[in-house]
Amino acid sequence: MLQLDGISRRYGDVVALDNLSFAVRPGQMYGFVGTNGAGKTTAMRIVLGVLEPDAGEVRWNGRALDPEIRREFGYMPEERGLYPKMRVHEHLVYLAQLHGVARLTAEKAATQLLESLALSERAADRVESLSLGNQQRVQLSAALVHDPAVLVLDEPFSGLDPMGVDAMAAVLRSRVDAGAAVVFSSHQLDLVERLCDAVGIIRAGRMVADGTVDELRGDAAGRYRLQVRAEPGWLDTLAARVPGIVVAEHGPAGDDEVALVDLPPGTDDQALLDAARALGAVRQFTPVRPTLAELFRSVVTDQGAPAQEEAA
Numbered sequence: 195m196l197q198l199d200g201i202s203r204r205y206g207d208v209v210a211l212d213n214l215s216f217a218v219r220p221g222q223m224y225g226f227v228g229t230n231g232a233g234k235t236t237a238m239r240i241v242l243g244v245l246e247p248d249a250g251e252v253r254w255n256g257r258a259l260d261p262e263i264r265r266e267f268g269y270m271p272e273e274r275g276l277y278p279k280m281r282v283h284e285h286l287v288y289l290a291q292l293h294g295v296a297r298l299t300a301e302k303a304a305t306q307l308l309e310s311l312a313l314s315e316r317a318a319d320r321v322e323s324l325s326l327g328n329q330q331r332v333q334l335s336a337a338l339v340h341d342p343a344v345l346v347l348d349e350p351f352s353g354l355d356p357m358g359v360d361a362m363a364a365v366l367r368s369r370v371d372a373g374a375a376v377v378f379s380s381h382q383l384d385l386v387e388r389l390c391d392a393v394g395i396i397r398a399g400r401m402v403a404d405g406t407v408d409e410l411r412g413d414a415a416g417r418y419r420l421q422v423r424a425e426p427g428w429l430d431t432l433a434a435r436v437p438g439i440v441v442a443e444h445g446p447a448g449d450d451e452v453a454l455v456d457l458p459p460g461t462d463d464q465a466l467l468d469a470a471r472a473l474g475a476v477r478q479f480t481p482v483r484p485t486l487a488e489l490f491r492s493v494v495t496d497q498g499a500p501a502q503e504e505a506a
């Protein structure tokens with residue numbers, strides 16, 4: 195298991211990470227999300243070993259990371275680090291050999307990866323002659339070519355076309371299915387929701403939500419879609435009768451009124467239904483599952499975000 199335990203890191207006066215902890219199991223895909231400047235890259239650089247934490251420790255299977263353990267890791271850093279003049283296949287083989295992989299095995303792995311990322315035809319081209327999206331596919335291959343047990347990827351999907359996203363997602367999923375622990379950062383929350391077994395949301399260097407998307411939904415207010423044959427102004431009466439509800443949206447629907455209503459945790463949804471029925475015929479009363487993007491907005495816009503957080 196990859197564990198970040200109580201990691202803190204400052205840059206001068208800026209607190210980039212503040213007691214950050216989370217864990218990624220083998221066979222798990224973990225999505226690391228947060229607003230711009232929340233601290234994702236800093237956390238990944240600490241795992242990589244290019245930055246030292248001021249406090250806390252990163253462990254793999256209970257052992258503090260050292261250069262030898264890091265050889266089992268694959269990284270895709272934010273600043274893509276390929277040699278532009280090298281040829282694609284040759285580059286991958288070179289990197290695998292740096293990780294101690296034998297030449298023939300490295301050649302086979304490079305060929306296979308390029309095939310699964312639809313890059314076989316570019317194998318003999320120089321890296322610099324590829325488009326940015328294709329260079330990104332090579333960068334992913336570079337992170338994978340030594341068959342790492344842990345993969346740490348900083349925004350691997352940014353800038354890829356939909357086919358590139360699908361190819362990259364399939365490659366990552368196959369690594370996870372083979373038992374790798376994968377953590378990646380992304381601002382594409384629909385993708386994170388679709389791909390990840392667990393998600394961590396950080397805000398201003400602190401973990402504010404961590405778990406499966408369903409677990410995160412459990413902490414959020416329950417949202418209901420209500421359609422009622424009621425008089426205008428019904429929502430004021432409803433709010434007075436069910437304290438703490440928040441009306442996210444509302445409007446007419448034919449002769450009915452429709453509203454999206456958030457119920458505070460611990461409030462019985464039947465109380466909302468009873469109160470609505472007292473105001474008119476209820477045509478629809480349906481729980482609405484919030485998306486990860488909605489959960490994200492609600493946890494990062496909670497009050498109390500420290501001032502150094504940057505705008506998204």
Ligand SMILES: Nc1ncnc2c1ncn2[C@@H]1O[C@H](COP(=O)(O)OP(=O)(O)OP(=O)(O)O)[C@@H](O)[C@H]1O
Nearest residue numbers: 205208210228229230231232233234235236237502
């Ligand atoms: N080298 C540096 N010197 C000073 N401050 C830095 C440095 N690197 C990062 N920071 C600050 O640390 C905080 C965390 O930055 P970091 O790059 O880790 O965030 P991030 O979540 O990866 O953001 P993004 O989503 O924009 O990539 C920000 O306030 C940033 O301005």
